[in-house]
Amino acid sequence: MSWKDKYMDISYRDRGRGYEGCDCWGLVWLVYRDTLDTPVSSFVDDYDTSINVPPTIVSGRTHDWVELPVDDLSDFRQFDVLLFTVMGRFHTGIVSDPRRRIMLHVRDIDCKVSEVAYTSINWRHRLDGRLRHVSRA
Numbered sequence: 001m002s003w004k005d006k007y008m009d010i011s012y013r014d015r016g017r018g019y020e021g022c023d024c025w026g027l028v029w030l031v032y033r034d035t036l037d038t039p040v041s042s043f044v045d046d047y048d049t050s051i052n053v054p055p056t057i058v059s060g061r062t063h064d065w066v067e068l069p070v071d072d073l074s075d076f077r078q079f080d081v082l083l084f085t086v087m088g089r090f091h092t093g094i095v096s097d098p099r100r101r102i103m104l105h106v107r108d109i110d111c112k113v114s115e116v117a118y119t120s121i122n123w124r125h126r127l128d129g130r131l132r133h134v135s136r137a
Contacts, residue, residue, distance in 0.1 A: 003035045004096050004104055010113045012106050014050050017042055023050040024092045027106050027113060028081055031094055036079065038135050040064060050089075050108065065131040073101060073119065079136060082118055083129035091126075093118060 006019075007030065013021025017029055025043055032038045041064075068075065070082075076098040084091040086107075093103035096115060103123075106113045118127060 081131040
């Protein structure tokens with residue numbers, strides 16, 4: 001069983017931080033807590049709905065994270081957090097398979113946690129940043 005299997009099909013839930021449902025940062029929070037035993041900020045008190053999360057929510061709050069460029073795909077590692085802007089909204093994904101360039105993510109329109117290629121035509125041009133937790137740097 002892969003580490004990601006327990007997250008697949010978790011339903012989208014606005015501001016969710018659990019297996020009963022989560023938003024995109026909630027998924028990051030859950031994976032880091034339960035798979036990597038690494039606490040990260042939940043940011044849940046920093047927004048009232050995931051529709052209104054500013055794209056800059058993690059800017060200046062990355063003391064536990066190393067900000068990395070997105071242009072060298074060969075440097076992407078499992079559990080790197082990818083930062084996207086989708087129609088003006090903040091979104092995150094977690095690199096699940098860097099060799100295949102796959103990320104785990106959840107969006108309100110997709111309804112459940114799923115895997116997609118972060119290099120696909122739908123995602124590559126929206127990729128704005130990449131974070132690696134200091135414990136993995």
